[in-house]
Structures are given as C-alpha cells and as structure tokens.
Amino acid sequence: MTDAEERAGFGARLAEARKTRGMSLEDVHQHTRLEMRIIEALELERIDDLGQPVYARGYIRSYARLVGLDPQALIESYNAASGAPEVDSWAPPQVERHEAGQHIRPQYVALALVAIVTLLVLFWVFGKQDDSEGTVPTSAAPDKPTVTAANEASPLPALPEQSDAGTAATEDAPHSEGGVGSAEIAGQGPESTGGQAGGADETAPRAAVVPEPAQQAEPADTGRNEERASQPEAVPDGKVLTLQLEGDSWVEVIDARGRKLVRRLLRAGQVERLVGEPPFSVFLGNADAVRLKYEDQPVDPRRWRRPNATARFRIPE
Known part of the structure; x- marks a missing residue:
C-alpha cells in the first residue's frame, strides 16, 4: 500500500477498488444487497448517514470483501474518522440478557413441577372419594345385621309395659329377622313365629331370643296375650x-x-x-x-x- 493510499480515507479506497474492477454502484448493490444510499455514504464517507458504528463496520466489511480489500484496515480508518470506539458496546448487554434468562428458567421449571404434583394429588383424592362412595353399601352389608341385633335387643324386656301388647309386638317385629316380622303381621302367634324366624334366615342371630319377651308377659294374663297376638292389624x-x-x-x-x-x-x-x-x-x-x-x-x-x-x-x- 502506497503512502497516498494510506492517507486516503476508507471511502476513497473502496471507490478506487470498485472502479479498478470495472464495477458500478449497481453491481455493488446486487452483490452485497446494500442500499444505494449506504454505498454512496461509504464512498463519500458521510459517517452520519451510516448509522450506529456496529452497522457501519458491517457495511465496510461487506464492501471490502467484494472489491478485495482488507476489511480491518478500512475499519481502523473509519474508527479514526468517526471517533467511535473499537469495541462494540452492544456485546456486554447481550451476555447479561443471556445470564438473566438462565436465572429465570429454573423458576419456571419449579412452578411447573408444583402444578403437576398438585394436579396428581387432586386426581388421587377425588378418585378415592368416588371409589369409597360406590363400595359403602356392599362392604357394610355383612356387618350391619350383627350390630343392629345387639343394639336393638335391649328394648325387648319393656314389652309388658305397653298398653297394647299387639302394638308393641308389631313395633319390635321389624327389628327381628324377616320370618318373625312377616308371621306376626299375618296373624300368627309368638310360638309359631319363633320357628319360622329360624328357618327363614339362618344368619340371623336373634331367632332364639325373640320368644323370651313374649314368655315374660304370659304370667300376667296368658289368655289375654294370646287373644291380642292373634289380631291381624297391630297398627290400626x-x-x-x-x-x-x-x-x-x-x-x-x-x-x-x-x-x-x-x-x-x-x-x-x-x-x-x-x-x-x-x-x-x-x-x-x-x-x-x-x-x-x-x-x-x-x-x-x-x-x-x-x-x-x-x-x-x-x-x-
């Protein structure tokens, strides 16, 4: 490179190299895709029209490679003419944005995990409630007859105190097993109902207990009790x-x-x-x-x- 070329600005060197290669401004535009106003601003060194230094340096690199010049030498000439710093000021902010994204990403991951776990727990809880509601009658059925017989056996000794023995027998009859309730309402006496209860449901624990309250009432008036027990309607x-x-x-x-x-x-x-x-x-x-x-x-x-x-x-x- 001659002293004259060194003294020439970056724009003059680009224009000279273009003319030496026999290229027009339109040819530069077709190869570099730079706008015509940018190409003219580069050759005339209208620095204000080139925009930010980072963009201007990119324009110079594209133009220099096309015409076979050293891009770095032309950029140094541009820096001297424009007074722009050699290091682009936009690089550090880009690194900071990247680091900020790294700090935020784990937070989103944690929130997503918490949401997934919460949904799984809710599905499990509601599923258990639906299952328990659907199986309550079946699982409780074998246990309830035994508990009911034990709890309801205590009121039986109070039968003689009722004013109407027939009414008392009917009220207590549903607490016993199926054969006893049906026989008393149909008009059969307590002696026959005890036998029917044992035959109707072998699983019933109270079949042998039912006749005892009726026997306790016999000393008071045996004939009167038999007459009342034979009445077909215990509840008028x-x-x-x-x-x-x-x-x-x-x-x-x-x-x-x-x-x-x-x-x-x-x-x-x-x-x-x-x-x-x-x-x-x-x-x-x-x-x-x-x-x-x-x-x-x-x-x-x-x-x-x-x-x-x-x-x-x-x-x-």
Whole structure:
C-alpha cells in the first residue's frame, strides 16, 4: 500500500477498488444487497448517514470483501474518522440478557413441577372419594345385621309395659329377622313365629331370643296375650309395604314415626310385608333385585336408582 493510499480515507479506497474492477454502484448493490444510499455514504464517507458504528463496520466489511480489500484496515480508518470506539458496546448487554434468562428458567421449571404434583394429588383424592362412595353399601352389608341385633335387643324386656301388647309386638317385629316380622303381621302367634324366624334366615342371630319377651308377659294374663297376638292389624292406621327379593340386597325401611321396620341383608326369594305409618324412607343396596308394592300397588325402585345400583327414596312421595 502506497503512502497516498494510506492517507486516503476508507471511502476513497473502496471507490478506487470498485472502479479498478470495472464495477458500478449497481453491481455493488446486487452483490452485497446494500442500499444505494449506504454505498454512496461509504464512498463519500458521510459517517452520519451510516448509522450506529456496529452497522457501519458491517457495511465496510461487506464492501471490502467484494472489491478485495482488507476489511480491518478500512475499519481502523473509519474508527479514526468517526471517533467511535473499537469495541462494540452492544456485546456486554447481550451476555447479561443471556445470564438473566438462565436465572429465570429454573423458576419456571419449579412452578411447573408444583402444578403437576398438585394436579396428581387432586386426581388421587377425588378418585378415592368416588371409589369409597360406590363400595359403602356392599362392604357394610355383612356387618350391619350383627350390630343392629345387639343394639336393638335391649328394648325387648319393656314389652309388658305397653298398653297394647299387639302394638308393641308389631313395633319390635321389624327389628327381628324377616320370618318373625312377616308371621306376626299375618296373624300368627309368638310360638309359631319363633320357628319360622329360624328357618327363614339362618344368619340371623336373634331367632332364639325373640320368644323370651313374649314368655315374660304370659304370667300376667296368658289368655289375654294370646287373644291380642292373634289380631291381624297391630297398627290400626298403618299402611302396608311389601318387598319381594329377586336377588340379595341390603334393605332399610323407616316409617314416619322413626321406627326401623327392617334393616338387614335380605336374600333372594324372601318376601317382607311391613306395616307402618307413611311416608316410608327406603334405602336399597341393590335396587335391581327388589320389587315393591305399596298398598298392593307396584312401585318401581329403579326410578331412584343411582349409578352404583343403590336407591334412596320415600313412599309415598
């Protein structure tokens, strides 16, 4: 490089090299994709028209490579003419933004993990609740008859104190097993009902206990008790609810006076005829296996059937 070339600015060198190669401004534009105003600003060294130093240096590199000049020498000439620092000021902020992103990323990951764990816990809790609700009647059915028999055995000694022995026998009859309740309402005496209770349901624990309260009442007036026991209607104003079992089902029936007419597991083939004060509150563990009649009028319990085959309703509605 001659002294004259060293004294010439970066723009004059670019213009001279272009002319030496026989290229026009349009040729430079086609090869470098630089705008015509930028090419003219470079050759005329209109530094203000070149924009930020970082962009100006990029323009100079593209133009210098096209015409075969050393880009670094031309950039040094530009730095001297413009007074711009040799190091680009935009580099450090780019590094800082990258580091800031690294600090934020773990926070988002932690939040996402917490959200996933929370959703899993909620699904597990609600799933357990649905399972427990669907299996309550089935799992509770074998245990409830034993507990009910133990809890309800204590009121039996109070039978002689009732003003009407027939009424007392009917109120307590639903607490015993299915054969006892049906026989007393049909008009049979206590001696025959004890035998029927043992045959109807071998799983019932109270079949041998039921006759004892009736025997305690005999010393007072044996003839009078037999006359009252033979009466067909123990509850004068009661209504009749009949249950016929086509399959095993847990059955609970409570009348308007709060008396539990039946509360145990009934087997397929059993028929229960209950008398009480309506409306009756009924719960069936297997609604598909029970046929109902209220005052000899059929009632379909599947109207109230739940997805787990249970049903809870009142008769009459």
